[in-house]
Amino acid sequence: MPTISFTELYVVEFQKHGLPHAHILLTVATEDKPTCPEDVDRIISAKIFYQTTDPLAYDITIRFMIHGSCVSCFIDGKCSKYYPKRFCNQIPIDGHNFSQCRRRRTPQQVVVNG
DSSP, X not given: OOOOOEEEEEEEEEOTTSOXXXXXXXXXXXXXXXXXXXXXXXXOOOOOOOTTTXXXXXXXXXXXXXXXXXXXXXXXXXXXXXXXXXXXXXXXXXXXXXXXXXXXXXXXXXXXXX
């Protein structure tokens, strides 16, 4: 994979449950910016581990890394953070090269906070 030149700005925070997470802003050189869904797929990925093959990673992901129903973010009965996100097999990229994350529908389902 080629070297990508960028500048960065980040802050690490701790979630309510105690696990750290980072907000990261990267400014990428124009020639290195992802321009199609396949480029984004090579850089960004997320998954829920299978409980049968990696029970510890599954448990940590389910307990700490999935946004569930919390009273503080509900407005008029809906999540103000727009969760759950819609399923999307291919990453849409707008005219400014901003993308959403791919969220594939899989047989594995997880219920968080009811």
